[in-house]
Amino acid sequence: MTRKSGDVSSFSAARSAGVKDVAAAAGVSLGTVSNVLNRPDRVSARTRARVEKAMAELGFVRNESARLLRAGRSSTLAYVMLDATNPFFTDVAQGIESAADEHDLSLFICNSDNSAARERKYLTRLQEQRVQGVLVTPVDPMEPLLDEVARHGTPVVIVDRTRDKATHCSVAVDDVLGGRIAVEHLLDLGHRRVAFVGGPERIGQVRDRRAGAIAALEDAGGDPPDLVEVRTEALTVAEGRGAGERIAGMPTSARPTAAFCANDLLALGLLQKCVALGLRVPDDLAIVGYDDIEFAAAAAVPLTSVRQPRRQLGRRATELLLDEATNPDHQHEQVLFTPELVARASTRR
Amino acid sequence: MTRKSGDVSSFSAARSAGVKDVAAAAGVSLGTVSNVLNRPDRVSARTRARVEKAMAELGFVRNESARLLRAGRSSTLAYVMLDATNPFFTDVAQGIESAADEHDLSLFICNSDNSAARERKYLTRLQEQRVQGVLVTPVDPMEPLLDEVARHGTPVVIVDRTRDKATHCSVAVDDVLGGRIAVEHLLDLGHRRVAFVGGPERIGQVRDRRAGAIAALEDAGGDPPDLVEVRTEALTVAEGRGAGERIAGMPTSARPTAAFCANDLLALGLLQKCVALGLRVPDDLAIVGYDDIEFAAAAAVPLTSVRQPRRQLGRRATELLLDEATNPDHQHEQVLFTPELVARASTRR
DNA sequence: GCCTCCGATTGAAAGGTTTCAAGTTCGAGC
């Protein structure tokens, strides 16, 4: 259903007023108008009032391009997000935003949606726009454009990923440790046949979380083969359902009694499918997720998960970015936060 | 845990090369460099190669401000989102993004986070940046700044809200109808005492969805009082849990047998709390949500919900925006999509 | 009444790109 409105858009004639027009209307010089805008204290109250009136009447809108051209750098940050539909990243973004807000900066969020091409497009645009700095959760932390951008003077901070060489600041969470505490929790509960649900391999975090899981099993004296590998193509709810089907389809003797998922989306999909196929959670299958997104706690069987300090991640990254942008003695820093297990019903004994 | 890296950032000396430097290095004029950038076909292959080499060597980065200053308008759209953590809006954003992508435009996402002040800040910034246009889900559709911005020549399209006066294009979904089909579904299943969970009142959609619910009840011959009102302070999971506590606490004789929630976040919170308090879903309480976010289907008791064409919403809004930006005969249009019920286990008989 | 000083205001330059009319070069055709 659609309705057209015929009313003539009552656009005023002139395209848009600039400082010049305002100056003319107020009977002052360009410089004075600029002063009203940028250093109001240097202008007498009377003049200021006159200029402000003129601005209002003409509907003056500052031209940021011209301002920037002179100023050199904008007061905007940008976060190039990996996946806007994953609540984990939107929480990180909130942390960034609140930190940016405190410094009177605006935040533009760009969504690469897991596409390296899109990520490059945005990085280039942002660089061209001379933003203060860019926070990015890269599709591939080795992307050379990241260095390129930083080298040309736009600070870049890597969020939730790490890199061997310290050419950027980065903020991440210890994923190996996270995998370890998840599996230790399951071992404590008496589970011996544990599945690791995750993939693809190329994602560093999947590798790290699995490595942690294996380390926990080894420490416990079990053979690593005790880890049942359930590979997924992506970290999505749909893939989690697929994993659920495969696990439910295993013969009881071989079926793991617990599953550790590389993230909560997988875990939620797994949980749903298991319940649908008649497996009881946690009795037949205990489940641990990762990220502790809001929906993990809100599931009908609340999900045990490994919590990452998402907001903190964003805040700290922003602070590092601003330091890099403003402090000439800036030293790159690799911050590693510690994850924490949140036990809920999905692993209750 | 933190690690400092002492390596000297090997910044090159010169701050940044401009067209002028490239021209000098390549031994051509400014105009030619600009042509290489904007109309490569007008430049001989040999010259182009030389210029491109110079650009690479100098690490030339186009200055978007200067370009814009001349061009007048950028090739960027922006979406001012109401709540980045609500999956509904991130899906809308994806629709916008894919439409923008097809037109070779970049999309910047800004999160007003339900704050009118923040919304105004972003609208002003975007206007100053001369973006092609702004899509916005406003905190308050009557916000005068929306008109202001549009009047000064930056097209504004309202997403997922409507307005009486047709001063903008808008794209929304028929919320009254949505409320109606949700409750009709419950009536069909034999429910007679139905709760409406939602609030606050000031949100237009809450009003509309309730109005639809009431209309359905009236049509069914029941008295409107059959609608049990459960007010919430916001449309969040936490508020949904609160509602669950209140409903579970009602004496069985007064307790509704079904609940229609103003959105899925409420419904998920409600579902969780009910399960935790021993109410069976759908036997003791059937639940219908609204939005059909991915997590509704992924809940352990999959949620019946009213689906809105989220991606479509974003796509259509973007098309309208681009028409307004490029077509001089543009007519404002109010598009209203039709919602659709998706029945799942939470209302299974 | 003159001089100094100070705050308020001015005017011109600068910032990097695009555009476009005007200029140059080169080769073909006569």
Place this chain on the structure above:
DNA sequence: GCTCGAACTTGAAACCTTTCAATCGGAGGC
């Protein structure tokens, strides 16, 4: 060898704001 036109290339203007040295006007001190 000359003319003509096509294909390229050039140089200057324009975009709009900010900055800063210079100027102005008036108040206070002598």
